[in-house]
Amino acid sequence: MALSNVVETPASGFNFENVSRNVALDGLLExxxxxxxxxxxxxxxxxxVVCKDGVVLGADTRATSGEVVADKMCAKIHYISPNMYxxxxxxxxxxxxxxxxxxxxxTIFSMTSGRNPRVVMAVNILQDMLFRxxxxxxxxxxxxxxxCTGNHLYTVGPYGSIDNVPYLAMGSGDLxxxxxxxxxxxxxxxxxDAKELVRDAIHSGIMSDLGSGNNIDICVITxxxxxxxxPYQESxxxxxxxxxxxxxxxxxxxxxxxxxxxxxxxxxxxxxxxDTA
Amino acid sequence: MDSQIKGVSTGTTILAVTFxxxxxxxxxxxxxxxxxxxxxxxxxxxxxxHDRIFCCIAGSLADAQAVTKAxxxxxxxxxxxMESPPLVKAAASVLKELCYNNxxxxxxxxxxxxxxxxxGPQVYTVALGGMLLSQPFTIGxxxxxxxxxxxxxxxxPDMSKExxxxxxxxxLALAMGRDNVSxxxxxxxxxTEEGVEHVVIPGDKLPKFHNE
Numbered sequence: 001m002a003l004s005n006v007v008e009t010p011a012s013g014f015n016f017e018n019v020s021r022n023v024a025l026d027g028l029l030e031x032x033x034x035x036x037x038x039x040x041x042x043x044x045x046x047x048x049v050v051c052k053d054g055v056v057l058g059a060d061t062r063a064t065s066g067e068v069v070a071d072k073m074c075a076k077i078h079y080i081s082p083n084m085y086x087x088x089x090x091x092x093x094x095x096x097x098x099x100x101x102x103x104x105x106x107t108i109f110s111m112t113s114g115r116n117p118r119v120v121m122a123v124n125i126l127q128d129m130l131f132r133x134x135x136x137x138x139x140x141x142x143x144x145x146x147x148c149t150g151n152h153l154y155t156v157g158p159y160g161s162i163d164n165v166p167y168l169a170m171g172s173g174d175l176x177x178x179x180x181x182x183x184x185x186x187x188x189x190x191x192x193d194a195k196e197l198v199r200d201a202i203h204s205g206i207m208s209d210l211g212s213g214n215n216i217d218i219c220v221i222t223x224x225x226x227x228x229x230x231p232y233q234e235s236x237x238x239x240x241x242x243x244x245x246x247x248x249x250x251x252x253x254x255x256x257x258x259x260x261x262x263x264x265x266x267x268x269x270x271x272x273x274x275d276t277a
Numbered sequence: 278m279d280s281q282i283k284g285v286s287t288g289t290t291i292l293a294v295t296f297x298x299x300x301x302x303x304x305x306x307x308x309x310x311x312x313x314x315x316x317x318x319x320x321x322x323x324x325x326x327h328d329r330i331f332c333c334i335a336g337s338l339a340d341a342q343a344v345t346k347a348x349x350x351x352x353x354x355x356x357x358x359m360e361s362p363p364l365v366k367a368a369a370s371v372l373k374e375l376c377y378n379n380x381x382x383x384x385x386x387x388x389x390x391x392x393x394x395x396x397g398p399q400v401y402t403v404a405l406g407g408m409l410l411s412q413p414f415t416i417g418x419x420x421x422x423x424x425x426x427x428x429x430x431x432x433x434p435d436m437s438k439e440x441x442x443x444x445x446x447x448x449l450a451l452a453m454g455r456d457n458v459s460x461x462x463x464x465x466x467x468x469t470e471e472g473v474e475h476v477v478i479p480g481d482k483l484p485k486f487h488n489e
Binding site for chain 2: 127128130131134135157158159160161162163165
């Protein structure tokens with residue numbers, strides 16, 4: 001194939017070199033009353049809608065690690081190419097890396113071929129990669145973009161299944177968001193209506209799902225360009241710090257001060273001419 | 278067995294029936310996760326692998342899409358090398374090879390149907406482990422268990438296109454009515470020497486039977 005250099009097939013199978021090390025580490029930590037940190041998952045609500053002029057993607061901004069909110073302003077809408085963005089749900093590292101890899105491959109492709117990448121190509125690359133890893137990469141993705149063939153929205157599951165749809169929600173809050181979308185989606189909506197619909201869908205996910213929360217990000221992709229509004233709406237429950245946590249110099253008093261100069265002696269000096277011709 | 282499928286599965290009803298001059302291939306459009314959540318109401322299970330050859334998928338959606346992608350490429354390449362349209366049997370064999378050689382990892386079954394110049398309309402089943410079987414008509418998927426009786430009683434060889442369409446529509450409607458993981462709309466594709474015709478019947482326009 002002409003462009004087989006774009007996506008390189010790695011050595012077959014998984015690299016299991018670290019399995020025995022991890023098992024040993026787990027055992028060590030257990031003895032010390034500590035547990036290995038759980039992978040950061042984005043218990044999430046992400047949604048996408050195809051409208052008349054383009055595609056609107058939305059996401060919440062909470063990333064959880066077990067029961068703790070690890071990141072209150074996590075960016076779940078990832079850049080793929082100037083005309084494509086991808087929302088990711090599932091394991092944060094997996095979605096981050098998978099979309100990064102896709103973005104790099106598409107950039108190389110557009111440089112070598114001189115063509116703008118199409119959404120369907122990005123989807124095919126994602127499908128090939130995720131299917132090859134048989135579900136071990138926990139990434140559920142919503143890929144949306146605008147290209148010469150129109151406005152597209154695709155869902156890619158962690159096992160490598162794809163579907164082309166006009167509206168979509170994924171993540172732990174998907175059922176709540178889908179309720180809003182099912183009720184109010186109409187084909188060929190106006191851009192402002194679509195933005196409101198996505199905002200309401202994500203808001204519903206945030207309210208009804210424990211794994212989603214904080215702010216709402218919206219990304220609008222049209223033929224003219226991309227409008228990544230982060231945050232589109234801030235959470236009403238943003239905490240306000242009660243006090244300042246910065247201390248002015250002099251808060252801690254200095255009792256004694258001892259300065260010990262380091263004795264250095266010049267032993268040898270060489271000058272090397274740099275050739276700047 | 279279907280509930281062991283990880284990820285999105287097409288618990289499904291698929292069928293293919295030959296008639297006088299062509300073949301009709303049909304499916305429902307529901308994809309579910311774990312048999313309790315419908316992840317898509319409009320999934321496409323009728324994949325065109327060549328001009329006059331279609332394939333319907335059952336089982337794990339990811340596995341089926343990957344296999345049909347590979348099969349589409351191989352069939353297309355084979356057709357270019359042979360400088361003639363592929364035989365339906367060749368297309369079915371390609372799928373069978375993929376399923377049999379990877380039987381440990383894959384969980385997908387197929388029905389291949391189409392028309393070629395040598396033998397006319399044909400239907401082939403490729404089962405889960407890679408068995409290839411040629412039949413005048415066949416039904417598959419989880420919903421097929423509810424319509425074996427109907428299919429056996431009502432099938433006649435050498436039907437006309439309208440009779441065959443009615444038979445296929447009724448069979449799909451009956452299966453979708455009883456199987457919880459089949460549903461949505463009924464997709465039917467009529468393949469003849471002249472070309473390919475796609476018929477979509479929305480859920481509320483399907484034939485209704487006595488208890489609905």
